[in-house]
Amino acid sequence: MKKMISILIISLILLLGMSMKTWAETKTFVEGKPIWLKERTKVMNDFAGFRAIFNVDNTENVLLRCAGHDFYRVYVNGKFVFYGPARGPHGFHRVDEVNISNYLQKGENILAIEAIVYNVNGYGITNQPGFIQAEIMQGNKVLCATGSEKYPFIGFDLNYKFKKVERYSFQRGFSEAYRLTPQSLDWIVKKENAPTPYEIEILENKALISRGVPMPTFEKILPEKIIIEGKVNLQKPIEKPWINKNVEPRSDFLGYPFNQLEYSPPKDFQKMTIEKGERKEQSVSFPLLINASTYRVFDFGRSMTGFVCLKIKVDEPTKVFITFDEMLRNETVDWKRLGCHNVIALHLLEKGEYNFESIEPYTFRYMQITNTNTSSTIISTGIRLYENPEAQKAKFVCSDERLNRIFEAGRATFAQNAVDIFMDCPHRERAGWLCDSFFTSRAGLVLTGNTSVEKNFFENFMLPPKFEFLPDGMLPMCYPSDHNNGQFIPNWAMWFVVQLGEYVKRSNDWDLVNALQPKVLALVKFFDQYKNSDGLLEKLPSWVFVEWSRANDFVQDVNYPSNMLFAGVLDTVAELYKLPEYKQEAEKIRDTIRKQSFDGTFFVDNAVRKEGKLEVTRNRTEVCQYFAFFFKVATRETYSDLWNILRNDFGPHRKENNKYPEVYLANSFIGNVLRAELLTLSGEGDKVLDESVGYLDYMAQRTGTLWENVDDGASLNHGFASHVVYIYDRIALGVSEYDPVNKKVKIVFRPLSLKYCEGEIPVGSNQTIKVKWQQDDNTIRYAINTPDDYSVEIENLTGKNLVKETN
Numbered sequence: 001m002k003k004m005i006s007i008l009i010i011s012l013i014l015l016l017g018m019s020m021k022t023w024a025e026t027k028t029f030v031e032g033k034p035i036w037l038k039e040r041t042k043v044m045n046d047f048a049g050f051r052a053i054f055n056v057d058n059t060e061n062v063l064l065r066c067a068g069h070d071f072y073r074v075y076v077n078g079k080f081v082f083y084g085p086a087r088g089p090h091g092f093h094r095v096d097e098v099n100i101s102n103y104l105q106k107g108e109n110i111l112a113i114e115a116i117v118y119n120v121n122g123y124g125i126t127n128q129p130g131f132i133q134a135e136i137m138q139g140n141k142v143l144c145a146t147g148s149e150k151y152p153f154i155g156f157d158l159n160y161k162f163k164k165v166e167r168y169s170f171q172r173g174f175s176e177a178y179r180l181t182p183q184s185l186d187w188i189v190k191k192e193n194a195p196t197p198y199e200i201e202i203l204e205n206k207a208l209i210s211r212g213v214p215m216p217t218f219e220k221i222l223p224e225k226i227i228i229e230g231k232v233n234l235q236k237p238i239e240k241p242w243i244n245k246n247v248e249p250r251s252d253f254l255g256y257p258f259n260q261l262e263y264s265p266p267k268d269f270q271k272m273t274i275e276k277g278e279r280k281e282q283s284v285s286f287p288l289l290i291n292a293s294t295y296r297v298f299d300f301g302r303s304m305t306g307f308v309c310l311k312i313k314v315d316e317p318t319k320v321f322i323t324f325d326e327m328l329r330n331e332t333v334d335w336k337r338l339g340c341h342n343v344i345a346l347h348l349l350e351k352g353e354y355n356f357e358s359i360e361p362y363t364f365r366y367m368q369i370t371n372t373n374t375s376s377t378i379i380s381t382g383i384r385l386y387e388n389p390e391a392q393k394a395k396f397v398c399s400d401e402r403l404n405r406i407f408e409a410g411r412a413t414f415a416q417n418a419v420d421i422f423m424d425c426p427h428r429e430r431a432g433w434l435c436d437s438f439f440t441s442r443a444g445l446v447l448t449g450n451t452s453v454e455k456n457f458f459e460n461f462m463l464p465p466k467f468e469f470l471p472d473g474m475l476p477m478c479y480p481s482d483h484n485n486g487q488f489i490p491n492w493a494m495w496f497v498v499q500l501g502e503y504v505k506r507s508n509d510w511d512l513v514n515a516l517q518p519k520v521l522a523l524v525k526f527f528d529q530y531k532n533s534d535g536l537l538e539k540l541p542s543w544v545f546v547e548w549s550r551a552n553d554f555v556q557d558v559n560y561p562s563n564m565l566f567a568g569v570l571d572t573v574a575e576l577y578k579l580p581e582y583k584q585e586a587e588k589i590r591d592t593i594r595k596q597s598f599d600g601t602f603f604v605d606n607a608v609r610k611e612g613k614l615e616v617t618r619n620r621t622e623v624c625q626y627f628a629f630f631f632k633v634a635t636r637e638t639y640s641d642l643w644n645i646l647r648n649d650f651g652p653h654r655k656e657n658n659k660y661p662e663v664y665l666a667n668s669f670i671g672n673v674l675r676a677e678l679l680t681l682s683g684e685g686d687k688v689l690d691e692s693v694g695y696l697d698y699m700a701q702r703t704g705t706l707w708e709n710v711d712d713g714a715s716l717n718h719g720f721a722s723h724v725v726y727i728y729d730r731i732a733l734g735v736s737e738y739d740p741v742n743k744k745v746k747i748v749f750r751p752l753s754l755k756y757c758e759g760e761i762p763v764g765s766n767q768t769i770k771v772k773w774q775q776d777d778n779t780i781r782y783a784i785n786t787p788d789d790y791s792v793e794i795e796n797l798t799g800k801n802l803v804k805e806t807n
Helices: 002-023 265-269 401-416 436-448 452-462 490-507 510-515 517-530 560-577 580-597 622-630 640-649 668-681 685-703 719-731
Strands: 035-037 046-056 062-069 071-076 079-084 093-099 107-117 131-138 141-145 154-157 177-180 200-202 208-210 225-233 278-283 288-290 294-314 318-325 343-348 352-357 362-371 376-385 395-398 606-610 613-616 735-739 744-749 756-763 767-775 779-785 791-796 801-804
Touching (some): 046 131, 046 141, 062 079, 079 093, 107 131, 225 362, 265 343, 294 318, 294 343, 294 401, 395 401, 395 719, 401 436, 401 719, 436 452, 436 490, 436 668, 436 756, 452 490, 490 510, 490 517, 490 560, 510 517, 560 622, 622 640, 622 668, 668 685, 668 719, 719 735, 735 767, 744 767, 744 779
Parallel strands (some): 177 343
Antiparallel strands (some): 035 131, 035 200, 046 107, 062 093, 062 131, 071 079, 131 141, 225 278, 225 294, 288 376, 294 352, 294 376, 318 343, 318 362, 606 613, 756 767, 767 779
């Protein structure tokens, strides 16, 4: 049987290789060709401008088609249009197609593109040469095109952005620092004062695919208030300035060596001391005068993700620093809290007015603008949002304002982590992490009504024929990315398969699922070499990850949560690809885990091999118990005593209550989410909602987003945590089951303390499932509205009378 499976894998890989470049929705240009500044495609942190001047007699039906690497921002006649692209895998690039008619004027028009390529490895970027490819079409007529002799684009070296600076973080590109004059951006707006044109070169053709996901709206948001005013001591440098060793270049981490930097934003910012400021609570009114050697801290009301905007006027040359973070620490903006350089340096070289916008998106609630040697006038400041626009389609409101607040925090968290792929966080990494994506994808369906981002996410993993630096069969722990050090998380590759099993039930996208079959089977085969004589995975390589808790300390030699997860993988493979032998293997693994891991009260996390013999440890974690129930090693019926302990004695207050202190606590990622899911599946209505308040409401209140950990030491905006909206729709709203493929909805009314709840789950592009109910002591009055072709099943567990009302 194993030989037959190996032959099947080889055959499928060969077939996939033949069709790789035609499977996805491909895109073509009429005349535009990929270009870049000559002999600069592989320069690190290269910032380039490309401009075309064209004429139109009428402004209707004008389309811009654009692709590039790494990122670009597009202006028409000086007005911001969009930022792109949606990220794609190695060897493939996604194309933006945008109608720009509303930005045009009759006669002469200017299209300007700022483009940046990093040419370094990272978690949220790929190390590929830079290029830009663009054309403007009106009907079948080409108005301008990159690489065209008749209607060309001109290239510029935008050297007003410092090139040789530190990386922003281990996972992303470079820090931002600029030396600007009031004329630096004139090339975007008018013909005059443009930089000296730079020779461009036409590059080899690129494999182009569809953007696949909706374009953000790029709304600009102003701060709500000023909360701190303070002074800066320019003569007193920080005594022990922080040097971020995590971003120091080495053989497997690319960047400019520290001794070759032309400028260091974090080092320069630490040449002064930010003195403790005075707490304020004042509304923001622009223009705003800021004196020399002072700063202001602006509060945006909640954590947001987007591009930093600052319009400022100065009377003499100066430096201005913009720092930001999701929270305040000791009443200051701790710009280095996450090991990132959350500091942007602006060298304003002349008297005049400046209109700055960062080329990369960042995440913050608080932004500090620090003036140095001269007073300035802030004409305006804010953030241009970079979010999934479809996350606003869903609706939810109930009688408990805490739940409403948490739902909105979940929505905001999803929107900021699902622009083009499912990300872990929108700031430190912007990486398409597996496992996180399993939970985010569930929220995606009920918030947006579609699986477009999830499709892109899987498509990115599917298209590359191989993943450099990784062993054959293994998938990257996050992607698109480069892992030059060869690190991977075998558990996260397993979560990929489990998510794929749910994806097809959300999307019915069997074409993509079948196209991924070679990679899935190759992954399963990869694990064969780690199976011991008991059939369990032992001594898994690289970074074995269960969750951010003590569970990660108990991962070798035989880690039982990993094997529970692997059983879930085999179940999924058996179901997706009609391979029943994997189902049988999954059941054997579960049976072995029950015999080895369960100590009579709890499941133990691991067993270690000593002198050739496997010895089960006494290491027990909360999350291990949740893995056991989630992956069907245990059920509420077969392990009822354990379930009752988990249900009654565990939860958000176990630490204070000192219940079972020998069982290490779970964390937000991912134990607490698994707990909520298991309680939901068991029909625990009020308990699920009450615990969600204990776990999440303090997060929603502080940042308006949901966090990576239970404390504030890590990301305060993590995509997986948006899963709570999926919980609320099932428990509070009552949409217990939603099957978009078979067009079925099941409504379950269960005993709840809520007085009312109403909401909408989007279906496709313009339909919704609407549910509304309210209750008193004896009666539940409800209304349900679904698309005409949906069937609805209703179950009443309350013992109350149901009264259906018309909308």
